Amino acid sequence: MHLPFADRREAAQALAARLLQLRPPAPVVVLALPRGGVPIGAVVARALRAPLDLILVRKIGAPWQSELALAAVAEGEPPEIVVDEELRREAGVGRDWVEQQAAVQMQEIARRRQLYLRGRAPVAVQGCSAIVVDDGIATGTTMRAALRALRRRQPARLVLAVPVAPQDTLQMLRAEVDQIVCLATPVPFRAVGVHYRNFDQVEDDEVMAALAEGTVEPGLDAGQ
Numbered sequence: 001m002h003l004p005f006a007d008r009r010e011a012a013q014a015l016a017a018r019l020l021q022l023r024p025p026a027p028v029v030v031l032a033l034p035r036g037g038v039p040i041g042a043v044v045a046r047a048l049r050a051p052l053d054l055i056l057v058r059k060i061g062a063p064w065q066s067e068l069a070l071a072a073v074a075e076g077e078p079p080e081i082v083v084d085e086e087l088r089r090e091a092g093v094g095r096d097w098v099e100q101q102a103a104v105q106m107q108e109i110a111r112r113r114q115l116y117l118r119g120r121a122p123v124a125v126q127g128c129s130a131i132v133v134d135d136g137i138a139t140g141t142t143m144r145a146a147l148r149a150l151r152r153r154q155p156a157r158l159v160l161a162v163p164v165a166p167q168d169t170l171q172m173l174r175a176e177v178d179q180i181v182c183l184a185t186p187v188p189f190r191a192v193g194v195h196y197r198n199f200d201q202v203e204d205d206e207v208m209a210a211l212a213e214g215t216v217e218p219g220l221d222a223g224q
Contacts, residue, residue: 001014001163001183001184003164003184003186004194004195004196004197005163005164005195005196005197006197006198007196007197007198007199008036008040008135008196008198008199008202009043011040011135011163011164011183011196012039012040012041012042012043012044012163013047014163014183015040015043015044015161015162015163015183016043016044016047017047018161018181018183019044019181020047020048022179022181024048024129024157024159025129025157026129027127027128027129028048028050028128028129028131029050029051029053029124029125029128029129029130029131029155030044030048030050030051030052030053030131030133031052031053031054031123031125031130031131031132031133031146031150032052032053032055032132032133032134033054033057033132033133033134033142033143033146034054034056034112034116034202034207035201035202035203035204035206035207036134036135036202037133037134037135038054038202038206038207038210038211039135039202039206039210040133040135040162040163041133041210042210042211042213044131044133044161046213048131050131051123052211053122053123054112054113054116054117054122054211055075055146055149055150056074056075056109056113057072057073057074057075057109057143057145057146057149058072058073058105058106058108058109058142059072059105059141059142060072060073060098060101060102060105062087062091063091063093064091068087069084069087069139069141069142070083070084070088070091070093070098071084071088071101071102072141072142072144072145072146073102073105073106073109073145074145074148074149074150075106075109075113075149076149076152079102079106079149080145080146080148080149080152081098081102081145082141082144082145082148083095083098084139084141115204115208116204116207116208116211117211122153124153125153125154125155126153126154126155127154127155127156128157129155129156129157129159130150130153130157130159131159131161132146132147132150132160132161132177133161133162134162135162135163135192135196135199136162136163136164136165136192137162137164137165137166137169137173137192138166138169138189138191138192139169140165140169140170140172140173143160143173144172144173144176147160147173147176147177148176151176157178157179158176158177158178159177159179159180159181160176160177160180160181160182161180161181161182162181162182162183163182163183163184163195164182164183164184164185164186164192164195165185165189166185166186166189167185167187170182170185
């Protein structure tokens with residue numbers, strides 16, 4: 001796969017083409033991580049004629065560097081919390097601090113579900129091929145929380161599909177899924193955005209537009 005991708009749409013089209021070749025068993029549900037994964041998910045869902053939903057997950061940053069994922073929390077009953085124990089020890093924080101931060105992030109998750117989906121209940125994935133998409137993965141902490149939360153909802157098959165990620169992160173995530181589809185594993189990796197020419201931040205209105213774009217029209221059978 002030639003890098004960098006022009007933008008998320010080009011990456012999504014290439015990812016959708018790969019997934020179409022693999023023909024995941026029906027019924028299929030596509031789940032995207034906001035915000036950057038939603039434009040990817042919209043294209044993939046339309047290509048597979050599958051419903052698009054969100055898997056809402058939030059990073060818990062280290063106290064000295066908010067962008068460094070010390071832990072992550074994904075929506076669920078109860079919420080799924082994944083902790084990078086090595087980073088937690090380096091940060092000198094306890095599990096109680098992580099749980100407090102997770103509670104704060106769950107408020108943001110609730111806000112986003114209401115904003116993006118107007119309180120719509122999550123799409124049922126039990127017995128389905130659930131395809132989780134994002135615009136890329138770096139350390140994998142956030143994605144691991146999302147995958148574990150989704151596994152609890154009992155999909156028949158759990159597939160991770162991303163345009164770009166480091167090979168060591170994919171290896172770490174392999175135990176969480178039934179299949180991984182990744183278009184490129186560049187070395188050195190550095191950061192997801194480095195592998196896109198246009199990697200503008202995705203705003204809330206773009207998420208809602210992409211969700212509308214990815215909505216399957218009535219009468220279409222997912223995966224057919």
